[in-house]
Amino acid sequence: MxxxxxxxxxxxxxxxxxxxxxxxxxxxxxxxxxxxxxxxxxxxxxxxxxxxxxxxxxxxxxxxxxxxxxxxxxxxxxxxxxxxxxxxxxxxxxxxxxxxxxxxxxxxxxxxxxxxxxxxxxxxxxxxxxxxxxxxxxxxxxxxxxxxxxxxxxxPLVPAFHAAVLHDPGEDRAVLNLGGIANLTLLPAQGSVRGFDTGPANGLLDAWCLRHTGQPFDAGGGFAAQGSAIPTLLARLLEDPWFALPPPKSTGRDHFHLGWVEAALHGQEHPADVQATLLHLSVRTIVAALQATQPHTRRLIVCGGGVHNPVLMAALAEALPGVVVEASRAHGLDPDxxxxxxxxxxxxxxxxxxxxxxxxxxxxxxxxxxxxxxxx
The missing domain is CATH 3.30.420.40 (ATPase, nucleotide binding domain)
Known part of the structure; x- marks a missing residue:
């Protein structure tokens, strides 16, 4: 043919x-x-x-x-x-x-x-x-x-698609994909499109949830909501040198896996507290990356499976006052x-x-x- x-x-x-x-x-x-x-x-x-x-x-x-x-x-x-x-x-x-x-x-x-x-x-x-x-x-x-x-x-390769369909010449925007790994696309009203991975998202949350609850993902963020983030554990996880690398940067499950989490544990942590910590790890690294690279962002358009985790979405919105945090559905794109x-x-x-x-x-x-x- x-x-x-x-x-x-x-x-x-x-x-x-x-x-x-x-x-x-x-x-x-x-x-x-x-x-x-x-x-x-x-x-x-x-x-x-x-x-x-x-x-x-x-x-x-x-x-x-x-x-x-x-x-x-x-x-x-x-x-x-x-x-x-x-x-x-x-x-x-x-x-x-x-x-x-x-x-x-x-x-x-x-x-x-x-x-x-x-x-x-x-x-x-x-x-x-x-x-x-x-x-x-x-x-x-x-x-x-x-x-x-x-x-x-x-x-990441998806930013080119984001730029083609979501750029707005009147507003600094960013697109956040909450998949196994979180990645950002920066869509300034004027200027070059940039994009990069920010670190773990659903990959670690799903894997930890499966191990400790038998469920393949944390439905509604309920498992994380049962716990409280452990500041010292969060600090140890954030010490990974990958987070300090400048863009362009990318990563995967072969870096951020359960063995990586276990190496930072002391062995007495409650599983729900670890889940809450992993959720806050995602939020902390996403927000830090966004503020460092496009501090005047006015709209964060979120897609990927993490959109369905209301605890994660609420934590993002709380950490980004003055920024509209919304699912891509608001722009005619099914986030899934x-x-x-x-x-x-x-x-x-x-x-x-x-x-x-x-x-x-x-x-x-x-x-x-x-x-x-x-x-x-």
Missing amino acids: SAPTAHNGLFLGLISGTSVDGIDAALVHFDDTSAHARPTLRFGRTYPWPPALRERLIMLGQEAHAITLDELGALDVQIGRAFADAALHAIRDAGLTPEAVTAIGSHGQTLRHRPHGPVPFTLQLGDAHVIAERCGVPVVADFRRRDVAAGGHGA FVEAMAFAWLAREHLAGRPGNLPAVTGASGPRVLGALYPA
Whole structure:
């Protein structure tokens, strides 16, 4: 078949974040062919991982577990199959057929993200050949590695999408994604867009909650609300040198995992107090980063799973007097699917031959067309 073009309107974005809480699928329509075309979410749903595969991914992300080459190869295919299943379910559940979709943008599952050191790399698995073969739809995947090859962090990539759809020339804004890791996009009324990771968010909160309550996430922030933050523990966690690094910066579950938390514990802490401390760690690092980099922010637009944690959202609002803290839904973007929509947009930008990174965000030596095309 001929190569797809960016003139067609419907794209499917797929992502599983550092929390590994499911595969987000977003069918997105764009109303014209420009980079700033208004996206409309036609359908969004989160599909569960096969339980054994999710358990293995969490274990690989939490600690430096050894993995053989045979298992790595098999895992790549298994993740690709899970992503393909999510794509096909989303297309079917939306009442469509694969022929209606111009292309799929697949982020894959990050296993390691090491943009520092003598051999920088980032590793996302989820064989795009498998997705294209099973779905019969062209796939754009492997978005991060070109930016790393150009000297960047390969992350965060979503700020380019935020800038395209949420910038306001009359107001200094920031977009906060509360996923497994928290990241900020700075959208000044005038000036350059910037973005960077600020540290842990749902990844640690979910993992600690699962260990001590058996629940995969802290519904309504109730577990954290049962406890009180421990100032000395918070201070020890904040001593991690990563927090003092200047942007551009990025991180992942391979740095901020439960072993990292346990190394700071004295062993007598009540689990709910630790949960409250981890919540305040996220708030403290987000607010410090925002005040240091864009102190005149007037509106903080929040997306990601953390939007559904009222304790976290209230703590953010309390720590940012004078700033409007609101979910992205107020701007027509479902907070649960902004990242998946971004990868639909990145696939579209790839087909249009337009750069998908922002060098001021990632630190790359220049703008680059991101990803590789895998034909149907």
